Amino acid sequence: xxxxxxxxxxxxxxxxxxxxxxxxxxxxxxxxxxxxxxxxxxxxxxxxxxxxxxxxxxxxxxxxxxxxxxxxxxxxxxxxxxxxxxxxxxxxxxxxxxxxxxxxxxxxxxxxxxxxxxxxxxxxxxxxxxxxxxxxxxxxxxxxxxxxxxxxxxxxxxxxxxxxxxxxxxxxxxxxxxxxxxxxxxxxxxxxxxxxxxxxxxxxxxxxxxxxxxxxxxxxxxxxxxxxxxxxxxxxxxxxxxxxxxxxxxxxxxxxxxxxxxxxxxxxxxxxxxxxxxxxxxxxxxxxxxxxxxxxxxxxxxxxxxxxxxxx
Amino acid sequence: xxxxxxxxxxxxxxxxxxxxxxxxxxxxxxxxxxxxxxxxxxxxxxxxxxxxxxxxxxxxxxxxxxxxxxxxxxxxxxxxxxxxxxxxxxxxxxxxxxxxxxxxxxxxxxxxxxxxxxxxxxxxxxxxxxxxxxxxxxxxxxxxxxxxxxxxxxxxxxxxxxxxxxxxxxxxxxxxxxxxxxxxxxxxxxxxxxxxxxxxxxxxxxxxxxxxxxxxxxxxxxxxxxxxxxxxxxxxxxxxxxxxxxxxxxxxxxxxxxxxxxxxxxxxxxxxxxxxxxxxxxxxxx
Numbered sequence: 001x002x003x004x005x006x007x008x009x010x011x012x013x014x015x016x017x018x019x020x021x022x023x024x025x026x027x028x029x030x031x032x033x034x035x036x037x038x039x040x041x042x043x044x045x046x047x048x049x050x051x052x053x054x055x056x057x058x059x060x061x062x063x064x065x066x067x068x069x070x071x072x073x074x075x076x077x078x079x080x081x082x083x084x085x086x087x088x089x090x091x092x093x094x095x096x097x098x099x100x101x102x103x104x105x106x107x108x109x110x111x112x113x114x115x116x117x118x119x120x121x122x123x124x125x126x127x128x129x130x131x132x133x134x135x136x137x138x139x140x141x142x143x144x145x146x147x148x149x150x151x152x153x154x155x156x157x158x159x160x161x162x163x164x165x166x167x168x169x170x171x172x173x174x175x176x177x178x179x180x181x182x183x184x185x186x187x188x189x190x191x192x193x194x195x196x197x198x199x200x201x202x203x204x205x206x207x208x209x210x211x212x213x214x215x216x217x218x219x220x221x222x223x224x225x226x227x228x229x230x231x232x233x234x235x236x237x238x239x240x241x242x243x244x245x246x247x248x249x250x251x252x253x254x255x256x257x258x259x260x261x262x263x264x265x266x267x268x269x270x271x272x273x274x275x276x277x278x279x280x281x282x283x284x285x286x287x288x289x290x291x292x293x294x295x296x297x298x299x300x301x302x303x304x305x306x307x308x309x310x311x312x
Numbered sequence: 313x314x315x316x317x318x319x320x321x322x323x324x325x326x327x328x329x330x331x332x333x334x335x336x337x338x339x340x341x342x343x344x345x346x347x348x349x350x351x352x353x354x355x356x357x358x359x360x361x362x363x364x365x366x367x368x369x370x371x372x373x374x375x376x377x378x379x380x381x382x383x384x385x386x387x388x389x390x391x392x393x394x395x396x397x398x399x400x401x402x403x404x405x406x407x408x409x410x411x412x413x414x415x416x417x418x419x420x421x422x423x424x425x426x427x428x429x430x431x432x433x434x435x436x437x438x439x440x441x442x443x444x445x446x447x448x449x450x451x452x453x454x455x456x457x458x459x460x461x462x463x464x465x466x467x468x469x470x471x472x473x474x475x476x477x478x479x480x481x482x483x484x485x486x487x488x489x490x491x492x493x494x495x496x497x498x499x500x501x502x503x504x505x506x507x508x509x510x511x512x513x514x515x516x517x518x519x520x521x522x523x524x525x526x527x528x529x530x531x532x533x534x535x536x537x538x539x540x541x542x543x544x545x546x547x548x549x550x551x552x553x554x555x556x557x558x559x560x561x562x563x564x565x566x567x568x569x570x571x572x573x574x575x576x577x578x579x580x581x582x583x584x585x586x587x588x589x590x591x592x593x594x595x596x597x598x
Contacts (some may be wrong), residue, residue: 029418036471
């Protein structure tokens with residue numbers, strides 16, 4: 001009902017023949033979005049930066065401190081300096097472990113499913129299905145599978161591979177990282193798989209026919225036709241996956257709690273604690289800005305590096 | 313197929329069969345966690361940990377489901393959380409479609425001062441990682457008095473620019489003839505938008521709706537930040553509380569996981585082609 005009423009007023013405005021009446025119509029169309037955009041996207045960017053220049057506990061008055069919050073991050077004698085780089089290091093570590101797997105495994109699967117493999121539609125469904133679950137559901141399932149004493153993973157390691165040692169998958173290193181990467185791979189490869197399959201569809205069949213006539217073997221076909229044809233998809237997938245991995249939060253929050261001993265505490269986890277547990281809004285904003293800027297730099301760098309490789 | 317023919321086939325094509333077996337094995341590994349979740353959820357708590365592992369419960373029971381559903385609201389109100397998720401995701405999605413398509417139509421088809429500059433600013437913010445906006449948005453939402461209300465989950469996301477971008481691209485691809493004809497017949501811009509352009513844009517709208525709904529339904533961090541009242545949580549952060557309550561009662565945990573997974577899995581199975589098409593469509597812009 002609301003929609004119709006809204007429609008009515010807009011139409012009346014549009015029918016006015018006065019020049020200003022017509023000129024205002026486009027602005028009426030963009031106004032609803034623009035209001036929300038300004039309030040919740042544009043303003044927060046500027047406001048967040050201003051906050052990062054202040055000390056503020058959310059209750060009293062903000063106190064302007066210039067770059068102090070940023071300087072604290074580089075001062076090992078402050079809590080922020082101590083924990084921020086630990087969390088950033090952990091986040092980077094996860095990016096380095098997860099992104100190569102999250103790109104190459106779906107790429108390999110896509111190449112396999114793109115041949116006329118029987119049952120490929122069912123396979124595609126199975127690999128994609130976990131992706132529709134929320135991170136909370138995924139974490140609950142994997143905490144059960146990875147339970148040290150009762151979990152399915154340790155059970156099969158023993159009964160199939162004869163490994164009797166009870167691996168503390170979520171409580172000790174390096175297992176905690178392996179677990180986080182594992183559940184992330186299980187959860188998210190489906191999206192990239194679909195993107196690669198779509199990318200493969202876009203490569204003209206005539207190129208493959210030409211290669212076959214020229215007597216190219218399958219490696220040469222992959223190297224000189226498939227791979228260059230997939231470059232735009234590969235670029236997009238790599239950048240988006242990297243950004244997603246930088247945002248790691250739910251998996252460690254639900255399974256390791258950032259432990260053991262802050263070893264899997266990620267940047268986003270620390271920022272949340274700093275803002276909503278310690279109520280240091282300024283300091284949390286400074287951390288968010290450093291993390292955000294790093295993410296932008298990495299994305300731009302990836303774009304540059306991979307675009308150069310695209311030119312053949 | 314006779315055995316002999318099958319053997320011939322195998323001899324000629326063995327690398328493909330090897331590949332098939334490998335993918336099959338991988339697919340079984342991929343499905344196993346979901347099947348084990350189902351299996352555990354149907355076992356009485358005393359039988360969840362019994363060696364050797366039984367994939368098919370000896371005495372399947374729904375007692376775990378009954379137990380977690382019976383939990384009163386001060387405990388873990390799964391159904392209430394699910395309702396919160398469903399309600400806010402639906403309203404949010406409907407509003408995203410309306411607000412984004414209105415704006416996208418103007419950016420695609422109308423001439424107005426500042427259009428290109430505005431659109432460039434919108435696109436520029438696609439680069440800004442959302443993590444930079446969490447703290448300031450929390451404060452803005454607090455100032456609006458929206459903490460612990462549905463408004464905090466429904467409205468802030470409406471400022472997103474992805475939907476505007478996606479729909480504008482789609483509108484640009486629609487031939488203008490129909491709109492011109494309607495204009496000559498005296499239809500105003502709003503009527504043209506509502507009766508001609510929107511119906512033509514259905515595929516893009518369905519895609520945007522699915523991804524907006526799923527993104528909201530699965531969002532973890534934002535509802536965790538803006539909701540202090542356990543009653544107001546959505547399902548994902550609710551499940552974190554739920555997990556804290558049942559710590560190692562895996563039968564009940566898996567029943568909860570099932571309840572959270574089932575609706576989306578069912579929707580996915582029925583609307584699969586929209587997901588697949590949607591991902592390809594949204595991905596191609598890269």
